[in-house]
Amino acid sequence: MALFDVAADSYVRFMGRFSTPLSVPFADIGLAGVDSSARVLDVGCGPGILTSELVKRQGEANVSAVDPVEAFVQAAAASYPAADVRVAAAEALPYPDDTFGATLAQLVVHFMSDPVAGVGEMVRVTAPGGRVSACVWDNAGGTGASSSFWRVVQRYDPEAEGEKARPGSWGGDLTRMFTDAGLQDVEETLLTVRRDFATFEEWWEPFTLGVGPAGAYVRSLNQIEQTGLMGALREEHGGGPITIQASAWTATGLV
Template structure:
């Protein structure tokens, strides 16, 4: 998770602007049929965008959250002191079997060291009849939150890395993984959110904070290369306002 070993505010400014609006429709799916008094788990909580939504629905005392990044754990724990927030990896969850009515992983499966193990752990700690859910941006289909960025990057630098091959980034892959974890009645859908930016700079500046693969790519450019990329992106998107529609594959199943 070194790609996300950044300050909590940097993550919020970069990805939080998309993950926050995604959290409500994702929670609708991840909590479908789950009792309002059930304990629920946010896996890979980051600075707490989904945690906020879960707390609003289930109450702080029923929400647990884990993340391997210490800064994110600290930020989430400070925001929700009544929740159980711990530093842990998805592949080794510090909970007993059958603890939760639901376990949700928002925009994290594709960055797990071992997605199969992580989903297996989510299934283990969820009680029979409970729900496990995960979502990943549609990187492969070109409609994710960062697709416009990577499209221009690859036009300028065809050898640049991207995110389109990450697990769960294409239709059907999350279904395959959740089914492999032993979940039943697995269903998959595409959730789409929209975010408006008044200016190009408002959209672009968070890419310079070093968050995730996109931020790491920008940080690796020299000053001239970075300015050239910004110019190419501005030519593509305009000076503003800029509207980004971001879609994420979302799958859920029952234990």
């Protein structure tokens, strides 16, 4: 998880811009039909963006959350002291079988070292009849939160890897993983959120914080290259206001 070896505040300033609004419709899907008193798990919780939405709906004591980054776990635990927040990888969840009524992973599957194992662990810790859900930005389709950034990058640097090849980033891939993991009644949909930025600088500045693949790419550039990229992006988007619509493939299934 070196891509997220950053301060919790930096993560929220970059990822939270889109994951916070996404957490509402994602929780609607992930908790559909789940009893309001059921225990639920947030896999790859970061500093607690989805955790916050789950706490509102299930109550703090019914929410568990895990993340491999200790700084993120500390931040989430400080915000929700009654929740069970632990340092753990998705591929080795520290809970017994059949513990939760719902297990959710928001914008995490594509960063798991072994996505199939991670989804399998989510299934294992979810009780029969419980719901497992995950979402990943539509990077392959070009409508992810950072897709407009990568389009400009690859115009000038065709060797830049981008995020299109990450697991779950295209329609049907999450469904394949869920079906292979033995989930039933798997449904996949595309959730879209919108964020308005008053100025180009408001949109651009979080890219300089080193968060995720986009932030790591910006950090890899020297000052001249970074200034050139910023200029190309400003030419693409204008000085502001800027509106970004971001879509995420979302799959849910029953154990």
